[in-house]
Amino acid sequence: MTRGNARVWHACDDLVAxxxxGxxxxPDAWSLEKHLEGCAECAVRVSRAVRGTAPNVLLAEVREAVLEAAPPAARPLTAAPVPGPPRAARLLWAAGPAVRxxxxxxxxxxALGAMALEFAGGFHGTRALxxxxxxxxxxAGVALSYGPHADPLYEVVAATPAGGLRLALTRTAVVLAVCLPLLTLTGLLLPASGAPAAAAWLLPGLxxxxxxxxxxxxxxxxxxxxATAGGWLCAVLAPVPAAPGGEATQRLAEQLSRCLDGAGAQGAWAVAAALSAALLAARRPAYDRLPRR
Structure with missing residues (x-):
């Protein structure tokens, strides 16, 4: 693609042709189709190029000849464009397995188990857990909402311009939109018992x-x-097995404080999130050819 200015990219004539x-x-055709969703100028150029190909010109000539030979009553009326589904319906479809x-x-x-354990079971230190x-x-929500194991239409969706990383990010956003407020509110309702603040897990979760x-x-x-979930659990649960009886929850709270509390820990998680986002952006084309199994 060629650069039109500092901010806009356009498809070159050779790519359009x-x-x-055909x-x-x-893979390049998929990339161009994704670009066309947000670039009206290139969409018009591609549409003109497709209409100008020999098969389309021939089909247009045949159609005109058939319409001219047909009686007026048999000629088709110009149909009004059929509106697409509303944006909310498209978003719900894209969310797919993330909400079911x-x-x-x-x-x-x-969330309910943590509340019951603290207030009905008399277990102190539930916030740390x-x-x-x-x-x-x-x-876990990301793993269960994207891929052939989660979506019976995965093969179809992955082949469309709306598939790939865009779909994975949509479903991840839905997962986070459900988890973040629900689990944070639950943490706020639980006694601190030496554990970090209820919202301290948000940056690590992201x-x-x-x-x-x-x-x-x-x-x-x-x-x-x-790999990521196992690494986190190993890091925070490492001191627990060696703790004397009755001190396991306290050791867990102390380890969580080291991992979550303070500007240094939260800053490290922010850097990790930024680096992961940069790597994801660099690896975006890989989502167009992820294994189907």
Missing amino acids: RYAD SLPE GAWLPAVLLV LLAIAPVVPV ALSLATLALASFTGCRSAAG
Whole structure:
């Protein structure tokens, strides 16, 4: 593609011509089609090029000849354009598995289970347990909402211009929109008991979700989710098995404080989120050819 100015990119004439005559490789054609969704100028040029190809010219001539030979009553009326589905319906379709199946009840079960354990079970230190689990809940949601194992129409969707990374990001955003307020509110309702603040897990949760998406471009969604979630759980639960009886929750709270509390820890998570986002942007083309299994 050629650069029109400092901010806008346009398809070059050769690219448009090769797309119109069908000689453009499939990955490049997908890339161009995604570009056309947001560039009206290139969409008009591509439309003109496609209409100008020999098969389309021949079909237009045949159509005109047939219409001229047909009696007036048999000629088709000009149909009004059929409106597409509303934006809200398209967003709901894109969210897909992120708002259905077993994942959503599982998030509610985590929140309600933490409340029941603290107030009905008399277990003190539930906030620490919730903060240890909370960052991996959106990671699990990402793994369960994108890929051939999650979506029966994955093969069809992945082949469309709206598939690939755009679809993965849409479903990740839906997962985060459900997890972040629900689990943070649950943490606010639980006694602190020496654990970090209820919102301290938000940056780690975002960073782990972005790291999962970036790693998924190499290994696939489920393997990436297992690596990031397993790494986090190993880090925060490492001191717990060696703790004397009755001190496991305290050790967990102390480890969480080291991982989550303070400007240094939160700054490190912010840097991790930014680096993961940069790697994901660099690996965007890999989402057009992720393995279908």
